[in-house]
Amino acid sequence: xxxxxxxxxxxxxxxxxxxxxxxxxxxxxxxxxxxxxxxxxxxxxxxxxxxxxxxxxxxxxxxxxxxxxxxxxxxxxxxxxxxxxxxxxxxxxxxxxxxxxxxxxxxxxxxxxxxxxxxxxxxxxxxxxxxxxxxxxxxxxxxxxxxxxxxxxxxxxxxxxxxxxxxxxxxxxxxxxxxxxxxxxxxxxxxxxxxxxxxxxxxxxxxxxxxxxxxxxxxxxxxxxxxxxxxxxxxxxxxxxxxxxxxxxxxxxxxxxxxxxxxxxxxxxxxxxxxxxxxxxxxxxxxxxxxxxxxxxxxxxxxxxxxxxxxxxxxxxxxxxxxxxxxxxxxxxxxxxxxxxxxxxxxxxxxxxxxxxxxxxxxxxxxxxxxxxxxxxxxxxxxxxxxxxxxxxxxxxxxxx
Amino acid sequence: xxxxxxxxxxxxxxxxxxxxxxxxxxxxxxxxxxxxxxxxxxxxxxxxxxxxxxxxxxxxxxxxxxxxxxxxxxxxxxxxxxxxxxxxxxxxxxxxxxxxxxxxxxxxxxxxxxxxxxxxxxxxxxxxxxxxxxxxxxxxxxxxxxxxxxxxxxxxxxxxxxxxxxxxxxxxxxxxxxxxxxxxxxxxxxxxxxxxxxxxxxxxxxxxxxxxxxxxxxxxxxxxxxxxxxxxxxxxxxxxxxxxxxxxxxxxxxxxxxxxxxxxxxxxxxxxxxxxxxxxxxxxxxxxxxxxxxxxxxxxxxxxxxxxxxxxxxxxxxxxxxxxxxxxxxxxxxxxxxxxxxxxxxxxxxxxxxxxxxxxxxxxxxxxxxxxxxxxxxxx
Numbered sequence: 001x002x003x004x005x006x007x008x009x010x011x012x013x014x015x016x017x018x019x020x021x022x023x024x025x026x027x028x029x030x031x032x033x034x035x036x037x038x039x040x041x042x043x044x045x046x047x048x049x050x051x052x053x054x055x056x057x058x059x060x061x062x063x064x065x066x067x068x069x070x071x072x073x074x075x076x077x078x079x080x081x082x083x084x085x086x087x088x089x090x091x092x093x094x095x096x097x098x099x100x101x102x103x104x105x106x107x108x109x110x111x112x113x114x115x116x117x118x119x120x121x122x123x124x125x126x127x128x129x130x131x132x133x134x135x136x137x138x139x140x141x142x143x144x145x146x147x148x149x150x151x152x153x154x155x156x157x158x159x160x161x162x163x164x165x166x167x168x169x170x171x172x173x174x175x176x177x178x179x180x181x182x183x184x185x186x187x188x189x190x191x192x193x194x195x196x197x198x199x200x201x202x203x204x205x206x207x208x209x210x211x212x213x214x215x216x217x218x219x220x221x222x223x224x225x226x227x228x229x230x231x232x233x234x235x236x237x238x239x240x241x242x243x244x245x246x247x248x249x250x251x252x253x254x255x256x257x258x259x260x261x262x263x264x265x266x267x268x269x270x271x272x273x274x275x276x277x278x279x280x281x282x283x284x285x286x287x288x289x290x291x292x293x294x295x296x297x298x299x300x301x302x303x304x305x306x307x308x309x310x311x312x313x314x315x316x317x318x319x320x321x322x323x324x325x326x327x328x329x330x331x332x333x334x335x336x337x338x339x340x341x342x343x344x345x346x347x348x349x350x351x352x353x354x355x356x357x358x359x360x361x362x363x364x365x366x367x368x369x370x371x372x373x374x375x376x377x378x379x380x381x382x383x384x385x386x387x388x389x390x391x392x393x394x395x396x397x398x399x400x401x
Numbered sequence: 402x403x404x405x406x407x408x409x410x411x412x413x414x415x416x417x418x419x420x421x422x423x424x425x426x427x428x429x430x431x432x433x434x435x436x437x438x439x440x441x442x443x444x445x446x447x448x449x450x451x452x453x454x455x456x457x458x459x460x461x462x463x464x465x466x467x468x469x470x471x472x473x474x475x476x477x478x479x480x481x482x483x484x485x486x487x488x489x490x491x492x493x494x495x496x497x498x499x500x501x502x503x504x505x506x507x508x509x510x511x512x513x514x515x516x517x518x519x520x521x522x523x524x525x526x527x528x529x530x531x532x533x534x535x536x537x538x539x540x541x542x543x544x545x546x547x548x549x550x551x552x553x554x555x556x557x558x559x560x561x562x563x564x565x566x567x568x569x570x571x572x573x574x575x576x577x578x579x580x581x582x583x584x585x586x587x588x589x590x591x592x593x594x595x596x597x598x599x600x601x602x603x604x605x606x607x608x609x610x611x612x613x614x615x616x617x618x619x620x621x622x623x624x625x626x627x628x629x630x631x632x633x634x635x636x637x638x639x640x641x642x643x644x645x646x647x648x649x650x651x652x653x654x655x656x657x658x659x660x661x662x663x664x665x666x667x668x669x670x671x672x673x674x675x676x677x678x679x680x681x682x683x684x685x686x687x688x689x690x691x692x693x694x695x696x697x698x699x700x701x702x703x704x705x706x707x708x709x710x711x712x713x714x715x716x717x718x719x720x721x722x723x724x725x726x727x728x729x730x731x732x733x734x735x736x737x738x739x740x741x742x743x744x745x746x747x748x749x750x751x752x753x754x755x756x757x758x759x760x761x762x763x764x765x766x767x768x769x770x771x772x773x774x775x776x777x778x779x780x781x
Binding site: 001002004005072075279280282291292293295297301302307327328388391392394395398401 | 402403404405406410471661664665675676678681682684685686688689692693694695696697699700702703704717720721769772773776777778779780781
């Protein structure tokens with residue numbers, strides 16, 4: 001039992017650090033510093049650099065382009081990319097769809113879709129949630145009827161509505177859960193379809209979230225014709241794929257490395273801001289207590305994640321206990337956002353951000369956007385299976401209740 | 402980076418667990434603590450002779466198993482599961498810690514005595530007005546020829562009735578709460594001028610108020626350096642905190658498991674109460690608390706050997722464990738309903754131990770303040 005890195009691991013850390021320093025796209029860094037919404041191209045700049053280097057898919061099997069890193073190397077990677085404030089790789093294709101594809105897809109499907117995911121040439125979006133199916137995902141109603149068309153080929157005709165489709169406005173393709181057997185039990189009648197977003201009948205409509213951003217969308221499907229060969233796994237067994245995907249969505253959701261970085265930001269803000277008595281806010285008895293408790297909570301989460309990693313490296317894989325990481329990770333992320341907003345006092349209020357990201361000289365730079373981040377951050381305990389659903393998962397799968 | 406246990410460490414755990422399963426069930430313990438002397442010297446003898454665990458954290462050249470804090474952690478976690486009252490913490494972790502780190506001339510002999518089960522230490526540190534401040538020492542040791550004369554009172558010295566020796570903090574210079582001027586002494590319990598008032602504690606241990614009246618100490622009674630003993634005290638107490646956190650993990654696991662089991666068999670409104678979501682989520686939150694406590698305990702026991710990180714790690718862990726003890730302990734009783742209030746069920750006994758661990762070596766507030774100072778600097 002020890003926390004030491006081997007000389008090889010230390011060398012790897014140096015290599016990663018140097019690579020980021022020398023190769024992180026300057027244009028993307030500038031856009032992040034300006035705190036403005038990214039363009040589609042900007043979102044993919046870092047992805048493409050990593051794809052070229054062979055480091056874009058640490059989670060994939062080695063023969064498909066994975067890095068073959070040990071869990072410790074992956075840990076170092078996530079620490080270093082967070083420390084350098086690198087844009088996270090978009091998860092939709094890379095860590096949500098790809099594991100479903102390489103676990104359940106045919107060779108043809110893998111060959112057709114995985115390279116484009118790897119290279120960042122196709123932007124994927126997720127078509128899971130519906131207006132009436134959130135945490136109770138299996139109650140989804142979007143329906144797909146199988147027909148034989150005039151060309152003699154089989155298609156699904158898809159009708160329904162998906163919602164909360166993150167960054168769907170940029171998507172080239174989407175992976176959708178649809179009901180193929182309306183008479184079966186909820187979980188039993190679902191299939192997993194890949195749909196080209198340019199197919200006639202698809203409409204993407206923005207949902208503006210409370211902080212004013214356009215991140216999520218409604219997706220309407222009106223008689224959308226999908227070739228049967230775009231179905232992953234068996235008809236009516238899409239739930240198996242969906243569950244596998246949700247487990248992957250949970251792992252990594254702890255965001256420990258990013259929270260550590262945000263804690264540093266919070267401490268730096270609280271060292272600059274003043275308390276009522278004029279001393280640094282971080283010396284204020286009440287405020288520093290909240291920071292200290294959060295820091296300790298984050299340490300506990302970090303070591304829980306390390307224990308999970310150690311379990312994975314001994315071949316146990318991320319189990320239902322990764323739900324702990326989701327619950328605690330998101331609670332901590334939200335707490336960090338709350339405290340940062342609290343720290344800036346009056347300057348949490350001005351709403352001046354435009355597309356250039358400027359705070360127009362009102363208040364300190366670091367205060368701009370903190371309220372928006374906090375508002376937007378409320379989503380984290382809702383998405384990916386709400387934290388209440390995570391508790392149900394632990395109750396059932398771990399505690400046997 | 403490695404979170405696995407070696408084969409020897411797993412064997413140590415199995416040895417302790419299987420001995421306790423055979424000799425330390427709940428009813429047996431309850432009978433032992435309800436009457437004098439409140440412990441079983443024969444169990445201690447078995448720890449020394451059959452199990453050999455009293456040498457767990459000592460080097461092989463001293464006759465030990467060559468382990469360290471991780472071995473203490475393993476033993477203490479198993480002890481927590483069985484609510485062991487025998488004085489491993491005071492003797493092996495604290496007494497052993499002072500001897501190992503101080504370079505005391507008699508250390509090898511005394512550690513030999515510890516390993517054989519013949520030397521038993523109790524840590525006489527707290528005083529009636531000291532609260533958790535390790536520098537708040539009014540007991541005095543005045544230079545007297547080559548030795549010292551010791552006067553004062555020590556409060557709630559856990560395990561004192563079982564001890565052969567006390568490790569005593571005393572002021573050799575400076576004012577009541579000065580960091581400088583503290584020295585550590587080894588005092589035989591039978592020495593002239595040492596008296597005790599013995600009593601049970603609420604969680605089934607035994608403790609004493611210990612009085613020193615003109616106790617004459619030789620030069621060799623001093624452990625570590627004169628007047629500058631506080632850093633050594635802090636180091637050993639941090640190790641004791643790491644070990645106590647491990648004990649807490651054992652206690653917390655039993656509280657959580659016991660609650661799961663009970664709610665599965667207790668029926669109300671025609672169904673097991675474990676079917677109610679409100680209780681399920683409570684038990685999940687208890688589970689999260691337990692797992693986070695285990696994570697912090699690993700962290701503390703790994704970092705406690707690193708002097709740069711030790712204090713912060715120990716305080717962080719003690720905060721987390723203190724909160725977990727309160728949350729898990731109180732909810733375990735709550736979910737047991739009226740049965741949780743009875744003396745006959747084990748759950749209440751684990752709850753009482755958890756509650757005492759909350760404030761052992763400093764409460765959550767104390768360690769938060771210490772952590773804040775170490776991590777964030779001075780308060781305004």
